[in-house]
Amino acid sequence: MGRVRTVFEKSVDGRRGSSVPSSGFPKRDLDEMIPKKFIRSTPLNLPKLSEPEVVRHYTNLSRMNYSIDVGFYPLGSCTMKYNPKMNEIISRFEGFTFIHPYQPEESVQGALRIMYELQEKLKKITGMDHFTLQPSAGAHGEFTGMLIIKKYHEDRGDFKRKKVLIPDSAHGTNPASSAMCGFEVVELKSGKDGRVDLAELKSKLNDEVAALMLTNPNTLGLYEKEIEKIADLVHDAGALLYYDGANLNAILGRIKPGDMGFDVVHLNLHKTFSTPHGMGGPGAGPVGVKEKLRDFLPVPIVDFKNGRFYLNYDLPKSIGRVRSFHGNFIVMVKALAYVDFMGEEGLKKVAELSVLNANYMRKKISEFLKIPYNDFCMHEFVASGEELKKYGVKTIDLAKRLMDYGFHPPTIYFPLIVHEAIMIEPTETETKETLDNFIEALKKIVEEAKSDPNLLKNAPTKTPVGRLDEVRAVRKPKLRWRGDDK
Amino acid sequence: MGDEQSYRSYIPHTDEEIKTMLDEIGVSSIDELFELATGKKGTAILKLDRGMNEWEILKKFEKLADENMDFHFGAIFMGGGIYNHFIPSALLEIANRGEFLTAYTPYQPEISQGTLQALFEYQTMICELTGMEVSNSSMYDGASALAEAVLMGYRLNQKKKVIISKTVHPEYRDVVKTYSQGLGIRIREINYDEGSGMVNFNELFESMDDETSSVVLQYPNFFGVLEDIERIGKKVKEKGNVILIVVSNPIALSILEPPGSFGADIVVGEGQPLGNTPNFGGPGFGFFATREKFLRKMPGRLIGETVDTSGNTGYVMTFQTREQHIRREKATSNICSNHAHNAVMAAIYLSLLGSDGLRKVAENSVINAHYLLERIENAGYNRKFDSPFFNEFAVECHNLDKLNRELLKNRILGPLDLGKFYPELRGVGLFCATELTRSDDIEALIEVMKGMK
Numbered sequence: 040m041g042r043v044r045t046v047f048e049k050s051v052d053g054r055r056g057s058s059v060p061s062s063g064f065p066k067r068d069l070d071e072m073i074p075k076k077f078i079r080s081t082p083l084n085l086p087k088l089s090e091p092e093v094v095r096h097y098t099n100l101s102r103m104n105y106s107i108d109v110g111f112y113p114l115g116s117c118t119m120k121y122n123p124k125m126n127e128i129i130s131r132f133e134g135f136t137f138i139h140p141y142q143p144e145e146s147v148q149g150a151l152r153i154m155y156e157l158q159e160k161l162k163k164i165t166g167m168d169h170f171t172l173q174p175s176a177g178a179h180g181e182f183t184g185m186l187i188i189k190k191y192h193e194d195r196g197d198f199k200r201k202k203v204l205i206p207d208s209a210h211g212t213n214p215a216s217s218a219m220c221g222f223e224v225v226e227l228k229s230g231k232d233g234r235v236d237l238a239e240l241k242s243k244l245n246d247e248v249a250a251l252m253l254t255n256p257n258t259l260g261l262y263e264k265e266i267e268k269i270a271d272l273v274h275d276a277g278a279l280l281y282y283d284g285a286n287l288n289a290i291l292g293r294i295k296p297g298d299m300g301f302d303v304v305h306l307n308l309h310k311t312f313s314t315p316h317g318m319g320g321p322g323a324g325p326v327g328v329k330e331k332l333r334d335f336l337p338v339p340i341v342d343f344k345n346g347r348f349y350l351n352y353d354l355p356k357s358i359g360r361v362r363s364f365h366g367n368f369i370v371m372v373k374a375l376a377y378v379d380f381m382g383e384e385g386l387k388k389v390a391e392l393s394v395l396n397a398n399y400m401r402k403k404i405s406e407f408l409k410i411p412y413n414d415f416c417m418h419e420f421v422a423s424g425e426e427l428k429k430y431g432v433k434t435i436d437l438a439k440r441l442m443d444y445g446f447h448p449p450t451i452y453f454p455l456i457v458h459e460a461i462m463i464e465p466t467e468t469e470t471k472e473t474l475d476n477f478i479e480a481l482k483k484i485v486e487e488a489k490s491d492p493n494l495l496k497n498a499p500t501k502t503p504v505g506r507l508d509e510v511r512a513v514r515k516p517k518l519r520w521r522g523d524d525k
Numbered sequence: 526m527g528d529e530q531s532y533r534s535y536i537p538h539t540d541e542e543i544k545t546m547l548d549e550i551g552v553s554s555i556d557e558l559f560e561l562a563t564g565k566k567g568t569a570i571l572k573l574d575r576g577m578n579e580w581e582i583l584k585k586f587e588k589l590a591d592e593n594m595d596f597h598f599g600a601i602f603m604g605g606g607i608y609n610h611f612i613p614s615a616l617l618e619i620a621n622r623g624e625f626l627t628a629y630t631p632y633q634p635e636i637s638q639g640t641l642q643a644l645f646e647y648q649t650m651i652c653e654l655t656g657m658e659v660s661n662s663s664m665y666d667g668a669s670a671l672a673e674a675v676l677m678g679y680r681l682n683q684k685k686k687v688i689i690s691k692t693v694h695p696e697y698r699d700v701v702k703t704y705s706q707g708l709g710i711r712i713r714e715i716n717y718d719e720g721s722g723m724v725n726f727n728e729l730f731e732s733m734d735d736e737t738s739s740v741v742l743q744y745p746n747f748f749g750v751l752e753d754i755e756r757i758g759k760k761v762k763e764k765g766n767v768i769l770i771v772v773s774n775p776i777a778l779s780i781l782e783p784p785g786s787f788g789a790d791i792v793v794g795e796g797q798p799l800g801n802t803p804n805f806g807g808p809g810f811g812f813f814a815t816r817e818k819f820l821r822k823m824p825g826r827l828i829g830e831t832v833d834t835s836g837n838t839g840y841v842m843t844f845q846t847r848e849q850h851i852r853r854e855k856a857t858s859n860i861c862s863n864h865a866h867n868a869v870m871a872a873i874y875l876s877l878l879g880s881d882g883l884r885k886v887a888e889n890s891v892i893n894a895h896y897l898l899e900r901i902e903n904a905g906y907n908r909k910f911d912s913p914f915f916n917e918f919a920v921e922c923h924n925l926d927k928l929n930r931e932l933l934k935n936r937i938l939g940p941l942d943l944g945k946f947y948p949e950l951r952g953v954g955l956f957c958a959t960e961l962t963r964s965d966d967i968e969a970l971i972e973v974m975k976g977m978k
Binding site: 064079152221222315388511 | 593783805831833859866
């Protein structure tokens with residue numbers, strides 16, 4: 040497949056791809072209504088194409104994308120599970136898509152009911168007492184949760200808690216979100232077993248620490264077996280415990296973060312609740328809190344009184360809004376449909392089969408690739424390409440070669456504590472055959488690395504473009520199309 | 526009720542396969558596997574219902590959708606940040622292809638060229654509309670995009686006072702306050718002029734001092750009024766080292782001089798009007814554009830053009846060293862997931878409409894809004910502010926609550942009560958028209974309004 044010319048290069052003056060509705064009122068010149076100084080004199084260059092040309096352009100672009108609907112996508116930490124088609128149909132009902140956020144509450148009771156039901160079900164799933172559905176993504180949820188923690192301490196008159204402890208294995212969003220709240224980030228070095236080192240934790244805990252941010256299982260896919268002890272240590276020091284829900288898939292329905300002692304959790308509805316990732320979003324990052332933190336939630340939250348659902352703005356200590364309107368409602372619709380479809384038994388199966396798939400892969404892959412923390416894992420595990428270096432091959436080469444075998448590569452070079460990391464998360468929706476095919480391909484590639492490393496270094500060769508020059512993209516920035524350089 | 530095991534549609538394992546896999550791992554059961562991995566026995570009880578089958582789900586949600594009053598083809602006079610524009614069928618059909626919906630962030634560019642090129646084209650279109658040099662590939666919404674712009678202003682000049690006009694969307698201002706609290710950024714809100722509905726120039730100019738990091742305006746503003754960005758822009762530039770941030774409506778920018786021409790340093794806004802349904806307010810997306818010299822201080826993902834090993838053109842995520850996965854606590858933002866799918870919908874929308882089509886949407890919105898105002902004034906109502914406007918305007922209504930209830934009975938979604946956000950404007954309705962506002966809807970509205978006089 041060759042390059043698809045940009046939509047701008049296909050543009051021809053005089054073409055159009057849509058008919059614009061008109062009300063038939065007498066045509067008036069714009070400058071009768073809007074003073075000349077406001078009227079655009081700068082040219083506007085948007086593409087001009089007929090509808091079939093636009094359809095072909097984007098259809099051809101879509102064919103250059105790898106996606107879950109195309110094949111196996113074991114991108115660690117991202118939970119690339121199958122996205123039910125049912126949810127797409129539901130999410131397009133006009134009663135959901137053509138409602139305005141400021142409609143009177145009595146005219147959107149169905150929408151508010153969905154939000155309320157989802158809040159209630161997420162409470163049961165996580166063991167938390169209250170939820171906000173406002174945050175738009177996981178990182179947005181982290182920011183919300185960490186601001187709640189900041190406000191909680193300040194409300195107690197405790198202004199010295201400026202530090203947040205974050206393990207060195209954590210997602211990059213954790214320190215970034217904390218910093219946006221004005222916290223100083225203190226890194227916790229992981230222990231020899233890849234988990235939180237209690238001695239290290241104790242040495243860093245003091246009355247300046249606002250919270251410990253943790254994901255459990257952690258980014259190595261390992262469960263923090265001493266989580267209750269960790270929670271006690273954190274709470275005894277007057278700090279709170281934050282749960283990064285990126286890895287909730289591993290424990291869904293079987294273990295609740297609230298029971299582990301977490302005070303704040305965020306979830307990623309686009310991951311665990313399968314509301315698709317949409318090339319990077321929209322997602323949703325609801326935040327659940329324990330009772331003592333309710334008053335700090337963003338406004339509004341959805342409540343129920345006298346037989347009606349309503350938006351409750353009455354939280355005087357609220358951190359405020361984190362976005363406009365009520366959050367990513369359509370994503371919530373899909374998440375609720377998913378929860379209802381799976382039911383309690385199905386949600387538990389999600390965790391069980393995702394953990395089974397991961398351990399099966401770990402076991403088989405450990406026969407030919409190093410797995411630095413080779414313990415019973417949860418929903419994902421991290422291998423290392425370190426031993427391939429002696430053949431002149433890096434993890435990125437192995438990843439690129441996987442594309443030639445028809446797979447999306449795993450997450451690579453993360454977490455940072457594993458050299459040449461290869462982070463594999465199969466999810467529960469994949470068949471044993473698919474896992475076997477992937478394992479087989481990976482095994483072959485490891486053999487190729489030894490016998491013919493150029494196969495890896497020159498990969499990929501079966502993709503629409505070959506390996507791309509990222510250095511050049513920075514040295515000669517070209518971030519928009521310009522007519523004059525074609 | 527229900528299906529014993531609906532979930533098996535998505536979870537493919539047979540009992541035999543589970544057994545084979547457990548044997549391979551060397552454990553006897555999944556419970557044992559969990560015990561070994563977590564150190565804990567047993568499982569929680571959630572008290573959730575058993576799963577429903579697909580037909581039951583469709584039925585349940587169909588009913589929930591029916592409990593909402595939707596306005597696809599209905600009479601709607603409400604805007605305030607979310608607008609009812611026509612969405613071409615081709616857009617929905619292409620955007621919902623699984624190749625777009627079920628891909629993630631384009632970490633592996635060789636198999637993500639579709640996403641990358643579509644977003645590269647999107648960035649170009651946003652630059653065209655805003656008159657700016659670089660655009661990122663989307664934010665969550667207009668409000669968070671504005672908050673990020675304010676934080677970027679702080680990164681650029683290290684000053685901690687932000688001046689925001691009260692004519693900026695009230696919820697956007699709330700979000701700016703939320704985002705600012707952690708970093709100690711102070712917000713100074715500037716009143717609007719009661720006659721014109723524009724920001725009070727004198728108060729704005731007087732509040733600018735050496736501490737000022739940025740000035741935030743909306744164009745057209747929350748009241749629909751066209752702010753004189755040119756005049757304010759000049760003053761801001763005279764001051765020097767103050768970042769001018771403009772919130773805008775992308776459809777309006779097809780016929781309005783773009784903020785880039787008036788010296789704006791950052792232009793943000795809600796992208797929903799571009800091919801995204803109202804969705805009860807989300808998801809839409811935020812757009813974010815700035816000047817090339819500020820590129821390295823920008824939040825969000827950027828797509829750039831480059832070449833592959835054979836010299837073929839291709840696209841990659843670029844300037845990633847700004848981002849959280851590399852820079853961690855020193856990143857320009859914590860944003861990771863964004864609203865790429867909504868941005869691609871906007872790109873498809875703009876490709877279908879083209880410059881002429883988009884201008885027509887904007888022009889028809891302006892014509893309809895001005896006609897609507899005429900009809901309302903003829904019915905004996907007075908406009909609140911007297912400045913030029915785009916597609917929204919404020920009207921003094923005596924008993925707006927009652928009017929809106931009466932309208933709703935007739936399946937008409939009346940104006941937004943500005944009293945919701947401005948206590949002093951109780952009973953003032955913010956009316957909106959788009960290219961979809963029909964004559965018979967206007968007449969139905971006028972009839973109810975006349976009856977309320």
